[in-house]
Amino acid sequence: MKKQAPFVIANWKLNGGIDLTCTSVASMLNRKFEARIGIAPPYVYIGDMVSFLRNSDIMVGSQNVSKFASGAFTGETSAQMLSEVGCQFCLIGHSERRQVFLENDNSCHTKMEKALDNNLIPVLCVGENLQQYELGLTNDILYRQLHQSLPDLNLEGKELCIAYEPVWAIGTGKAATADQVQKVHSFIYQELVEILGTERANKVHILYGGSVNKDNVEELLSTPHVDGVLVGGASLDPEHFAEICALANKSAQ
Numbered sequence: 618m619k620k621q622a623p624f625v626i627a628n629w630k631l632n633g634g635i636d637l638t639c640t641s642v643a644s645m646l647n648r649k650f651e652a653r654i655g656i657a658p659p660y661v662y663i664g665d666m667v668s669f670l671r672n673s674d675i676m677v678g679s680q681n682v683s684k685f686a687s688g689a690f691t692g693e694t695s696a697q698m699l700s701e702v703g704c705q706f707c708l709i710g711h712s713e714r715r716q717v718f719l720e721n722d723n724s725c726h727t728k729m730e731k732a733l734d735n736n737l738i739p740v741l742c743v744g745e746n747l748q749q750y751e752l753g754l755t756n757d758i759l760y761r762q763l764h765q766s767l768p769d770l771n772l773e774g775k776e777l778c779i780a781y782e783p784v785w786a787i788g789t790g791k792a793a794t795a796d797q798v799q800k801v802h803s804f805i806y807q808e809l810v811e812i813l814g815t816e817r818a819n820k821v822h823i824l825y826g827g828s829v830n831k832d833n834v835e836e837l838l839s840t841p842h843v844d845g846v847l848v849g850g851a852s853l854d855p856e857h858f859a860e861i862c863a864l865a866n867k868s869a870q
């Protein structure tokens with residue numbers, strides 16, 4: 618069966634500036650992509666990036682979203698605001714948010730609701746850390762994360778991405794192997810069927826993230842149940858990221 622156009626999502630984290638915003642956009646603008654490309658810069662550059670990319674198919678997204686809609690929550694940015702400025706997706710529950718900012722599955726669930734209500738494609742990040750991996754707890758961790766974040770969401774007519782990001786592969790240069798990814802993505806798919814039913818589960822895009830680069834992206838994207846990639850470090854080099862997107866494009870043809 619021919620795969621759908623894969624997602625390639627860049628997560629800049631707390632990196633980049635107006636220079637990277639301009640150069641990365643410049644390297645993407647005149648290319649035609651089959652793949653669904655998205656860039657999540659720091660909040661303050663979202664508006665600029667949306668206007669630079671006005672005439673392209675490249676999506677702009679955020680790295681986080683508030684679980685609150687409005688009110689006395691200093692430093693927060695709501696899903697409605699993100700949608701209003703032109704974001705099309707938002708990351709939710711990235712492992713750095715979970716580790717450093719103590720986010721949990723409950724807050725992820727609320728953020729998923731807010732994102733969906735405001736027409737943002739939620740990209741829910743899940744994955745085990747090194748210790749959990751070594752103890753063979755990957756499936757248990759994923760089971761908990763998925764079963765607590767996904768039930769009772771109104772997914773009618775909405776898109777949803779799950780990004781499997783083993784924490785031990787993030788920023789380490791040690792991507793999971795295609796074989797490991799295939800096993801875990803099959804497990805995720807199976808759990809999605811249980812939580813959402815087969816029809817909805819078939820529409821969820823399951824992405825892989827963790828040390829993706831131009832040398833491993835093709836193999837990862839040709840792996841069953843891999844519908845895209847989330848790219849951190851390699852997305853900060855505009856030429857490298859454009860190359861990843863071009864390879865993803867090729868895999869979509």
Ligand code: PEP
Nearest residue numbers: 787788826827828849850
């Ligand atoms: C990430 O943090 O989402 C990520 C995938 O990072 P890297 O590609 O640098 O491992």
